[in-house]
Amino acid sequence: MKKIATFALITALLAGTAHAQDKVTLTVAAFPSLDSAIKAILPAWNKKYPNVTIKLQAQEFADHHNAMTTALATGQGLPDVMAVEVGYVGKFAEGRGLEDLSKTPYNAAAYKKLFTPFTVAQATSSDGRFIAMPTDIGPGTFFYRKDVLDKAGVKPEAMMKSWDDYIAAGKTIKAKTGAYLINTAQSVYGVVSRTNLKPGEGIYFDSKNTLLVGPDNARFLRAFTLSKQVRDAGLDAKIGEWSNEWYDAFKKGTVATQFSGAWLQGALQNWMAPDTKGLWRVQNLPENSFASWGGSFYAIPSAAKNKQWAWEFIKFMTLDKGSQLTAFTDNGAFPALLTAQNDTVFNQVVPFLGGQKARLLWRDAARKTQPIDVNKYDSVADQIVNTELTNVLEQGKDIKQALADARAQILRRAR
Template sequence: MKKIAMFALVSALLAGTAHAQDKVTITVAAFPSLDTSIKAVLPAWNKLHPNITIKLVAQEFADHHNAMTTALATGQGLPDVMAVEIGYVGKFAEGKGLEDLNKAPYNAEQYKKLFTPFTVAQATSADKRFIAMPTDIGPGTLLYRKDVLDKAGVDPAQLNKSWESYLAAGKVIKAKTGASLINTAQSIYGVVSRTNLKAGEGIYFDSKNNLLVGPDNARFLRAFTLAKQVRTEGLDAKIGEWSNEWYDAFKKGTVASQFSGAWLTGSLESYMAPDTKGLWRVENLPEGGYASWGGSFYAIPTAAKNKQWAWEFIKFMTMDKSQQLAAFTINGAFPALLTAQNDNIFSQGVPFLGNQKARVLWRDAARKTQPIDVNKYDSVADQIVNTELTNVLEQGKDIKQALTDARTQILRRAR
């Protein structure tokens, strides 16, 4: 009996040691409000994989991407799973520091059909590597304050019939309520520059890496011209996004409309202006435009230590309908997964938007949004063009000269 008892004890100790050895911690680096989505699904993950601990490292948006840029460059401080916002995907893709998910053992080609088509293109590099799995998308939308428009006697249909109609409505709103049409004229540029792109075009470069920015490009010329008109006519509040003044304008209704991704509704409800519930509505972008406005992805660094479990976690976050819907419900992260978009929740009214069935509108917009090629110099071009736009708006610089100078600077940086 003693031998049996001793054998049982040794077996138990060995089993315990083996169990302990099976325990793994994977590090996931993310940013707000993606970190909220991850925290929300951790109980479900822990139940499914009790020995695989998720260590979440969250930093503010800019700090996170700066840290990941440094980590990829040095090979130090890399997580197992890296969250990447669409604006950085092209830059990170060209650096070759992320796994190509098309290849074994990931074999992600078979999963691409599960997602909204344009987001797959966003995560594909120029040499056709698939460097990140999409988790949420940002169908472009126009949010407006219904109470402000009612007070001004403006029909919401005026806001998206045409850009000229949008600006005309802004004049009436300003005259009758004192509210600005938009937070900043740069927002107009943001919409016009990314909508109605031709096949094979990115925002700044075409599929052959030819730069599109310049005084002869009708899209950029119109974007700058409309932004200048908004500023000249005093229709914007000159308030930058993600500032306390921006949040305050939402709360007080001193700005009548805002262009953004569908996710902004969740941000308004959760922390920006929760007391404005029922006052907001949404519409499609002006002139039948459709655009991607933000979006998040998960990537695996080539130097990651726990790639197997990193991949399992990514699949859990991106291809599990329950987790996609959990993130959507909690913070408005619009699911990239098509089956999640077909859930009954999409046919329900959104209380924050006065029970408007906005999710159907966003879903339709997402499916009409065309894929846009990404380029490793997108972030450089974006910074330069926006600096030149600021020169136009604040210093009166000639629009064609600004676009000429922007082109010259981008070409110099790209070389």
């Protein structure tokens, strides 16, 4: 009897230890407003996995990606799950600090067909590794203040026919309302540089790693030229994005239009300018163009401590239709999962956008957006090109010379 009692005690202790080990703290590093999406699904996660606590580490966009760059380089301070914005996917993929999710035990290649095609291409490295699961996408969108355009007598459909029409409308808006057309002329560059790409092209490099930036590239020439036309006409407020001035412009209606991803609706509604409900509307990009504007992914660092639970979390956020729709309705994070895009919620009006059925427009745009190749030097090229564009806009630098200088600098950094 004594042996039986001792055995029972040992069994109970072992069971208790096993149960204690089941309690896991999973560290997830993210940025706004993806952190809001994570918070929104926590009740469902906690109900399904009560022993796995999500520890959310949220930093501002640039701070988050800088911290993750350092963590991957040093192996210190790595989370279990790392959120990555599309502009950094190529850079992080080539660093080889992230798990290849197409391999065992993840076997994520089987899930690729479940997502919007262009986002799968964005998460695939040049050597074919699938390094992150897409969670949301950013169908490029033209946001405008209906009240401002109405006051100016400008029809949004007309101003979207061509870039010349857009600039002409901006002059009318400025003359009749005093509002600027856009926050900064560089936003025009952001649209033109993303659209009308040929198959196998990224924004800055093609699939063979050939640099596309230069004075002979028609896309960059046009992007720089149109941006300069906006600046020369005094149509931009010279306000940078993610600044207090940017938020104030949204609140006060001193800027009439904005190019962004569909996700901007959630940001405007939830924290940027909630009191402007009903004043905004959306259209597709000028000249019937379509482009990916942002998009978020989840990756697992190779040195992560809780890879099993990290993968369960990623699947919960990306493959679960309910989670995808919760994030979408909470903060406008447009779902990358195709089944979520077919939900009846897309037929509902968006009160913040004056009752417009904007989700149908975004879904159509997402399906017409072509894949864009990513490159590990995209973030470097983006910084250099935007610096040269600033030189054109603020110092009067010749456009072709600026693009030639940008090309030389990128090639030097890429070596």
